[in-house]
Amino acid sequence: MSFIPDITAVGSMALDTVTTRFGTHKDCLGGSAVYFSMSASFQAKVGLIGVVGDDFPKEHTELLKAHGIDLEGLEVVPGAKTFRWSGSYLNDVNAADTHCTMLNVFATFEPKIPENYRKAKTLFLANILPSLQMKVMEEMGSSCYKVCDTMNFYINSARDELEKVFEKADVIFMNDGEARMFTDCPNLITAGKKIMERFSPEYLLLKKGEHGALVFGRNGFIKAVPAFPTEKVVDPTGAGDSFAGGVLGFIARNGRLNNDNVTEAVRYGTAMGSFLVTAFSIDAFRDLTLAKIEERVEALRFLSK
Amino acid sequence: MSFIPDITAVGSMALDTVTTRFGTHKDCLGGSAVYFSMSASFQAKVGLIGVVGDDFPKEHTELLKAHGIDLEGLEVVPGAKTFRWSGSYLNDVNAADTHCTMLNVFATFEPKIPENYRKAKTLFLANILPSLQMKVMEEMGSSCYKVCDTMNFYINSARDELEKVFEKADVIFMNDGEARMFTDCPNLITAGKKIMERFSPEYLLLKKGEHGALVFGRNGFIKAVPAFPTEKVVDPTGAGDSFAGGVLGFIARNGRLNNDNVTEAVRYGTAMGSFLVTAFSIDAFRDLTLAKIEERVEALRFLSK
Numbered sequence: 001m002s003f004i005p006d007i008t009a010v011g012s013m014a015l016d017t018v019t020t021r022f023g024t025h026k027d028c029l030g031g032s033a034v035y036f037s038m039s040a041s042f043q044a045k046v047g048l049i050g051v052v053g054d055d056f057p058k059e060h061t062e063l064l065k066a067h068g069i070d071l072e073g074l075e076v077v078p079g080a081k082t083f084r085w086s087g088s089y090l091n092d093v094n095a096a097d098t099h100c101t102m103l104n105v106f107a108t109f110e111p112k113i114p115e116n117y118r119k120a121k122t123l124f125l126a127n128i129l130p131s132l133q134m135k136v137m138e139e140m141g142s143s144c145y146k147v148c149d150t151m152n153f154y155i156n157s158a159r160d161e162l163e164k165v166f167e168k169a170d171v172i173f174m175n176d177g178e179a180r181m182f183t184d185c186p187n188l189i190t191a192g193k194k195i196m197e198r199f200s201p202e203y204l205l206l207k208k209g210e211h212g213a214l215v216f217g218r219n220g221f222i223k224a225v226p227a228f229p230t231e232k233v234v235d236p237t238g239a240g241d242s243f244a245g246g247v248l249g250f251i252a253r254n255g256r257l258n259n260d261n262v263t264e265a266v267r268y269g270t271a272m273g274s275f276l277v278t279a280f281s282i283d284a285f286r287d288l289t290l291a292k293i294e295e296r297v298e299a300l301r302f303l304s305k
Numbered sequence: 306m307s308f309i310p311d312i313t314a315v316g317s318m319a320l321d322t323v324t325t326r327f328g329t330h331k332d333c334l335g336g337s338a339v340y341f342s343m344s345a346s347f348q349a350k351v352g353l354i355g356v357v358g359d360d361f362p363k364e365h366t367e368l369l370k371a372h373g374i375d376l377e378g379l380e381v382v383p384g385a386k387t388f389r390w391s392g393s394y395l396n397d398v399n400a401a402d403t404h405c406t407m408l409n410v411f412a413t414f415e416p417k418i419p420e421n422y423r424k425a426k427t428l429f430l431a432n433i434l435p436s437l438q439m440k441v442m443e444e445m446g447s448s449c450y451k452v453c454d455t456m457n458f459y460i461n462s463a464r465d466e467l468e469k470v471f472e473k474a475d476v477i478f479m480n481d482g483e484a485r486m487f488t489d490c491p492n493l494i495t496a497g498k499k500i501m502e503r504f505s506p507e508y509l510l511l512k513k514g515e516h517g518a519l520v521f522g523r524n525g526f527i528k529a530v531p532a533f534p535t536e537k538v539v540d541p542t543g544a545g546d547s548f549a550g551g552v553l554g555f556i557a558r559n560g561r562l563n564n565d566n567v568t569e570a571v572r573y574g575t576a577m578g579s580f581l582v583t584a585f586s587i588d589a590f591r592d593l594t595l596a597k598i599e600e601r602v603e604a605l606r607f608l609s610k
Contacts, residue, residue: 189534211516224531229494304609
């Protein structure tokens, strides 16, 4: 019997060199698909679609497999190099300074969806080119729950395609800066409402980093979920994808989002982000357990009670 | 029978000229004592200690009186001018650009506490010179509940006196920027914990504007209360004092803060701040009712549920 994932995820696979005031880590495991999949793996079976070169260390694929992530959708291109990103967070823990981006094999990425991945109930489109997000969305068919993330880069460079993705999405993730940029609106509440009005997804989840997250639903529905009080922010890279992983993991266990469960889903996302940032790369996920995640979700419930 | 206030409040009384993208309002009613007292007046009897010149319009004192605020502690100095401040919020709705500060009669303010005000259960020290806050605190005696606010200006100019006030205070209000500046610590959670460790008040309430508020208590107790989703921020002047007014109004009705009621108290503060910013000066408080406030507190309860 072939593996049918709960979530089919497509996104970047990277080797990151990251500098924070806690030091520099070279060529460590990164990329939106990695952060998302590792995060979601605690609650869901994930099928990962991505691309790497043959320089991608075997220990990384082993780690992903050890977390139950299916790699049939991971393409390894012989003789090619994996996407590399380097950046630092020395001035502001909320915003990276990019030093260097080498797209390498990611530049010509064409996601191929394994047959059994098409049966997944949920599709997560991490921040890849909107035109590729669109292609995957169409290939997956209309019955799956379509969730997308984006990044500021595409808001400027591929806005038309991005809007088409948003029109098709059931759930949209964005961060505060992206929402402001996309709507040209400094007030976040107005920005969120404008996006809801324009694209009418079921939910828009606005991530605000240390200030938590806002949920926008239809008919003016709004929720605000505070961040977990975290003192030690070692490396924020991938926090947004880890947040999405927590939310979609919750969906895999509890069904689609609705006005009654969306706050709880966002708490799972918040919990995953709060663990992730306490170490470089995905290191904080190595020894994490669902029990520890649920303990933190309980703390988050109490936090604003 | 003489009037005994629930709260004795001391702070500035001002005529403000404020410019936001909604326009300019000249010489409108302002000052920390005014915002605080008006806000608290919906739940508590307030005795106000402040100073104005004889240019202070009678309609302003009438408005305060109409809200049940006792003005026996308001000194009117003949031939002198009221404190004037002018500023704008054109670039950032969270931070004022000060154009001009004319202290006038406020420069030589020496708070005098009417005899019956000394019987108030709660003392609120709005942002006046820390040495004056200290003097009032000592005169009020040790049995009253001592709550203080501050402003960034005094962190730089009167740090030693400010620290003495903090040492005596039961509850400290600060905004996020002030907490970061005071502790030289970019992480707000760490900043809050440092202030708790150093001064050991019962509670530290950290105001984060559009991102809500954090509560720090003893033994690592933390709560996070989101802001009310407000699209129309017309004039943020006095939002912090109005927040304090909501919290202390709650205290007047429900007794001192404790770990079980502090979140609810902060919701009252949040509600008052959210009303205030929708109009210039204290205009949003003119037609406000306790019923409307409680409706908003209920919405805030739901917001993070």
